[in-house]
Amino acid sequence: MPLSAPPDEGVELLDGRLRASVSQGLAPLGRGLRSLGISPNVLTASGLFISTITAWLIAVGELRWGVLGIALSGLVDLLDGSVARTGGTASPRGSFFDSVADRVSDGLVLGGVAWYLAGESAHAPMLAFAAMALSMLISYERAKAEALGFNAQGGLMERAERMILLGFALFFNMLVPALWIMIVLTAVTAxxxxxxxxxxxxxxxxxxxxxxxxxxxxxxAGTRSASSTSGSSRTSRLSGSTGEDGPGISTWWGSRRPAAGSMTRRRSVARRSRP
Structure with missing residues (x-):
């Protein structure tokens, strides 16, 4: 277990800095949704459903409708956190659900991109799969680091940047160049x-x-101190000093021996008492 972790000093573009300001701006809307009885988990599930529809739209070639789907799913992703914070219902369970839903949404959308590119080239879908794999890698790095007590936030290409880049690519139908940019910047982030x-x-x-x-x-140091105390205690007991453990051995032995004058008196009394 680590003893401490330094503060976050990583490079952040949108996911860290812009998300905080946007979340503050959406706080009134979050309170309104909360007053209507809409829970954060409902919003998270709604975002996952929108991502599924978005993936299908991209796969069938409706790229600009896909841009709208990405924008809606991103808005819902921001709102579920705002509702949780304003309503005081933020919890580890909700955070876990939101994180898993984000990973599934990324996989669905990039899967739709791969399906669409399969009609243009046999190798182009590999770009979408590579971007998906790197996206999962940086998410795993952050999750594992936080589990160990470290901070892995930041980077050039977090989720918000990926979705914005993908939205531009869908709108202008420039998926292959955008995927190459996404792959390179996501690898740098990893x-x-x-x-x-x-x-x-x-x-x-x-x-x-x-x-x-x-x-x-x-x-x-504690062992040496204990040894020194034990040695001095044994010396004091042998020398006859009185401590916490009572009189020493010499004192006890002296008290057991009769005095010399007492022995002389006993001998004289014994001689006079003979017949």
Missing amino acids: VQRFIKVWVQASGAKAELRESVRHRRLARR
């Missing part, structure tokens, strides 16, 4: 996160070693 967590883990390892060394030194 390397950024790996290095970031590696540095944090290296610092935590050095801190752990220093802590273990201090504990060992303290343990040795």
Whole structure:
């Protein structure tokens, strides 16, 4: 287990900085949805459904309708968090559901892109699958780092950037160049996160070693102190000093021996009492 993790200093484009400001702007709408009885989980499930429809639209060639679907699913993804925060219902279960739904949505949309590209070229769908694999990789890096107590946020191509780039590519029908850009920048993000967590883990390892060394030194000092106290106690008992354990051996032995004058008086009394 790491002892500490440094603050987040990663490169963030949209997913970290823009999301916070947009979420604040959507707070009134989130409160309104909450007052209507709409829960964050309902919004998350709705976003997943919209992503499914979006993937189908892209697969059949309705690319500009796909742009609208991506925009709607992104809006719903922002609203579920806003409803949870304003209603005080944010929970680990909801966060887990939202994260899984995001991964499934990414897979569905990129799967729709791969299906569409299969009609144009035999190799073009591999670009969509490569982008999907790298997207899952950076998501796994963040999840694993947070499970270990580290911070892996940030990077050049997080989810918001990927969806915006894909929306432009769908609108202008430039999927192949956009997918190449997505692959390169997502790979850079994966390397950024790996290095970031590696540095944090290296610092935590050095801190752990220093802590273990201090504990060992303290343990040795305590052992030496106990040995010194035990030796002085034995010496005091043998020399006859009185401590917490009572009189020493010499004192006890002296109290058991009769005094010299007492022995002389006993001998004289014994001689006079003879017949």
